[in-house]
Amino acid sequence: MRSIWVAARVIREISRDRRTLAFFFLAPIIIMTLVYYAIKDDQIAKIGVVTRGAARFFEMEFLNTLENDKDVRIVNLSISDEETDPQTLNRMIRKELAAGRVDGVLYMSEQMLNERFAGNEGTLHLYVEGSKPIVTSAVFGAIADAMDELAASLPVVIDSSCSSLCAESVNNKPMELKKHYLYGDDDYRTVDFFLPVLPAFFVFFFTFILSTITFQRERLRGTLERLLVAPVGFYQVIAGYVMGFFIFASLQSIIVVVYILKLIQFQFTWRQTMAFAVVILLTMLVALNLGLLASFLAHNEFQALQFIPLVILPQIFLADIIWDINGFPMFFQIISKLFPLTHANAAARDIMIRGNPLSNSWMELLILAGFIAIVFTVMSLVAHKKDKSI
């Protein structure tokens, strides 16, 4: 019977904490939804096709084959049909890939048909963006399937020296596929895609936890009140916290970054590393301010603890860390823009994988700075409300 009284007390106490109840029942639903969308479909590959000369006659057939593949979306490229110079075409295709309008472009030249007619394999050119290994392999998969059918449908010239058996063998001869990577190469691994975003994630995760818990303790223990009674401004306290955490977060960033660069075994320039450090620093400042905000919003340590999965879990799914956000419904794609890690990851990949300068990510950096300003302002307002007027 006494156990029942204990149970009744536990039930009563938990049911009075609405925030805990909401967390307890809603969190699994939200996470299951995210997992569902994350792994529901195979990766969709956006593919464009460029044909020139007599190869144009086979474009429709090739496109039809590709369209039957549900994991492929055909994209119309903004490349003029008049353009035939291979060099210019090469440049234009790369431009389309760099702009992210398409993941892979298949280029069939007249040359390919000529080679084929001469009894050779014939070379197809496949351009891929290359920085996203899952997307790249989806492009390869779709193109390989379509190529088999294309080879069978191409005309062959049979001269007197070639028997029907010979013609059969030419027809079934697979074409050669020459791959052109905009970023990376054949050795580029899936892990190389993920590693550059891990430092930002870890720094965000641990800075958030550390600042939430430490500041919560400062508040509950009453030392924050003592600081505010002393001739110290609220902003001086916050600035002190930022500087204090900065040391640890910086050390952590250095350790994580150095270790990951060793793992990736890529060659990084100093410029890349410094640009990467700027992204990590901004990420840390967002996490720090978010942590302080969470500690002010929480009434107790338990509630402070709940903020950790609340802030971290959705970002694992939606911030382009492992799963491509383009596979999620539009609603989640919009939500993902509201997460700081989405922007930190975009900048980190642009710098580390594509080797672009920091200035190329100015928009992402600006958004991260905006996050810092907004969270800091909200945090200050909440802090004043909580600690100045009780």
Add this chain to the structure above:
Amino acid sequence: MSAAAPTPEYILKLDSVVKSFGDFTAIKGVSLTIPGKMIFGLLGPNGSGKTTMLRMITGLISPTSGVVTLMGGLNPFSTEAKSQIGYMPQNLAVYQNLSVVENLQFFGRIYGMEEKPLKERIDEVLEIIELADRRNETLANLSGGMVRRALLGTALVHRPKLLLLDEPTAGVDPVLRIKIWDTLRKLCGEGTGILITTHHISEAYRCDRVVFIRAGSIIADGPPAQLISKYGGRDLEEAFVVATHGEESAAL
């Protein structure tokens, strides 16, 4: 702080102070002047408004109406006023992972003390709070009484002119209680004004002047002996009960 500053006519003055939180009025028009160099007791039951008054005096919150001034005319929110106040809260608001000296150093620096005078002052404070031999010990390793003494030390390390103590002896054993009072009496003798909130009648005996507060209003004000004779009780406890609940309840 200049040594030549004239002695202010009071260290704390509340003039018709009202503090409301929504519909609830916690302080209902309190006027009070503490001239300084005395131990002043704010005596009242739980929820009577003592802590709210302390929070207004320390500049954590502002009164809804009325004026709080310190040291002869300073606004409690001003840096000048804040640097002359020492505050010892009821809970153990010190850093458990720092040593006694590190805590004293931190609070001294926060109050803007120079390193050399601070070092000398820390030695003095360690003598006052009798923790000189445990100076480098982390607070987490000290007993509750020692931590409370360290807390007192952090409140007086910057030589405040006004020391505010919120229930300083709550949950403290009799030996430490006597020690704390001896320390306070000594500080008062050296010129520090001390304001203590308490709901223990026995504490109020030791004050030079006591104010009874109930439901946000002052109901009696004077030296302990004077209050006993005024309200006709045998001791301060009865005087307090009579003052707060009327004579009938005292007879019970």
